[in-house]
């Protein structure tokens with residue numbers, strides 16, 4: 001590079017004229033990226049709507065296997081982490097790196113807590129054979145034999161699955177209710193496909209968020225954030241809020257169906 | 259990035275008479291692979307796309323040669339399915355989608371803005387690596403089962419096919435992100451890095467087009483990404499989303515696929531519109547007619563393009579009401595497209611048209627795309643579409659639009675080649691290549707319109723004797739077309755080694771990429787030039803002593 005560029009402010013990339021221009025560009029870039037994220041999840045939400053519309057019973061049956069208390073706890077945890085993330089951004093804007101570290105640590109702990117609860121939920125599903133696609137336990141092998149029954153099960157025809165469920169129903173119910181329940185139980189693997197793909201993709205985003213927090217954490221320890229140079233925290237904060245918002249939609253759509 | 263380059267850049271190239279430029283200021287393969295310079299990244303895209311174009315062309319020739327005399331069984335039916343599928347996938351995902359946005363977009367956009375680079379140079383390099391990964395994976399597919407689903411990857415066949423759909427799906431997924439990130443980079447660059455004096459209505463029209471393309475890439479591509487992800491899940495876990503036997507929806511894949519892939523048509527075409535606007539005005543040396551109409555129509559196309567996907571599902575069992583709505587919106591897209599064509603024609607009117615190679619390609623586009631666009635209306639009309647659906651008519655229609663785009667792309671390469679390489683190509687050979695491409699194109703695809711309307715279905719391995727004349731002409735045309743492409747490649751490569759030295763402004767253009775030297779400085783401009791009207795040719799003067807055009811604010 002020619003020497004006229006050597007004396008630049010290290011925080012200002014050589015192709016930008018000013019901090020303001022650089023920050024505007026970064027912010028716009030982040031918003032556009034988040035738009036693509038929303039659209040990507042949007043595809044899955046459309047798939048969800050199509051199936052919810054075509055097979056309402058499937059969702060009604062499926063959601064009974066989800067633990068709404070764990071889901072609600074996770075919602076609270078993520079909401080709180082959004083607040084602490086916002087505080088970290090505020091502190092970065094003030095150049096208070098110590099406080100940035102503290103708030104990031106809390107946010108990270110929340111994210112970790114979220115993933116732990118997800119782990120508990122997932123292992124419970126796996127133990128019951130409530131898995132996606134052809135991994136779903138169509139023959140209910142794992143029922144009553146928790147913990148050992150999650151060997152991969154090959155796909156049985158759906159008629160078989162529905163016959164099983166007809167046999168194993170004790171309570172009295174009207175014919176219509178029974179028909180709806182059987183119809184719902186028949187397609188449980190699709191419900192869990194949607195559940196695992198949507199919460200799974202969201203979970204990956206949480207993990208990425210945690211990696212970003214570690215990176216910010218290391219930078220804050222070097223006192224890198226100043227009132228003129230805080231874009232990294234600010235934009236990561238935006239990302240984290242989107243991850244949060246996606247969950248706000250996922251929670252009622254899967255856990256609160258009635 | 260600088261660290262890697264230092265080893266090779268230590269010694270200034272004093273022995274060279276050539277002034278310092280982006281090509282000679284650093285040497286060695288590492289200085290390319292780790293560069294963040296938008297100009298070098300553009301060229302690296304060109305290298306990959308060149309390889310892909312060659313492969314895709316060879317596959318097309320294999321298909322056409324087989325159809326010359328199908329009774330000779332040059333290809334087995336399986337090989338035949340593989341050839342037309344790979345031709346489609348490669349040409350669309352590896353050549354035309356990235357062609358103008360990634361090669362010319364990267365090279366020209368920052369120069370037109372008088373900027374030193376795109377907004378996110380490292381992200382730009384990352385996009386290239388994503389793209390390169392996709393290309394490598396697509397090549398690996400050729401040797402590991404190939405692909406026989408057609409480029410549309412329709413389920414349920416694609417979720418059960420024994421060919422390597424998974425690898426191609428992953429490759430397209432990765433290249434999708436490359437496309438998204440490039441679009442994002444261009445949008446941010448154009449929006450935040452315009453120089454002093456460049457209001458949005460003083461932007462060169464190529465920038466409008468690049469911006470509109472970015473919008474489509476950002477809206478459409480994530481949906482493709484999730485669709486491919488679902489397809490992969492379907493193949494690995496039989497998740498059942500697209501599989502009626504598992505409780506899924508039979509046409510959901512088609513909806514998802516076309517929600518991306520119709521806009522993808524405009525990811526390919528809108529940048530070509532942008533290049534057209536530049537070629538037409540520079541080579542007629544006349545201000546563009548209807549600047550605002552052309553600019554707004556790019557954005558209108560971008561928006562309309564995401565709400566017409568249903569016209570690919572007319573015969574898939576969607577309700578008649580839905581089909582009628584999609585049909586009407588599809589007709590609406592013709593309006594902004596026609597606005598552009600009329601404005602270009604008005605620009606030509608009473609201009610001093612120079613029949614240079616880029617201009618010949620531009621004129622070829624007007625003709626070819628005109629036919630492609632108008633036959634698009636046939637396909638968009640419900641009653642006719644039921645008749646021509648899945649026939650050669652549709653094949654001819656989209657090749658008329660797509661090869662139209664390729665013509666502009668080649669015209670654009672010729673137009674900016676002096677800037678990119680600092681060398682002039684051979685004008686006569688260039689004109690010859692343009693004529694060959696034009697004649698080859700018409701000869702290949704005009705007969706396909708006719709046999710399509712007579713009922714010849716697409717993708718068939720065999721045909722009855724009554725179609726042999728059409729097929730023979732078509733195959734003959736494809737050889738001429740191939741010769742034209744080969745001549746273009748030869749001419750451009752020849753120019754690098756034997757071409758005359760190019761002046762800074764060989765065409766007398768008024769946009770800012772012509773203000774800097776050819777090839778440009780490593781950082782483009784010493785000081786940011788001030789922008790004026792990009793199509794005011796009165797400010798560019800012909801210097802009779804130097805025998806070249808002199809731009810204002812010469813660096």
Ligand SMILES: [Cu+2]
Pocket residue numbers: 519520523566567569570
């Ligand atoms: Cu379309």
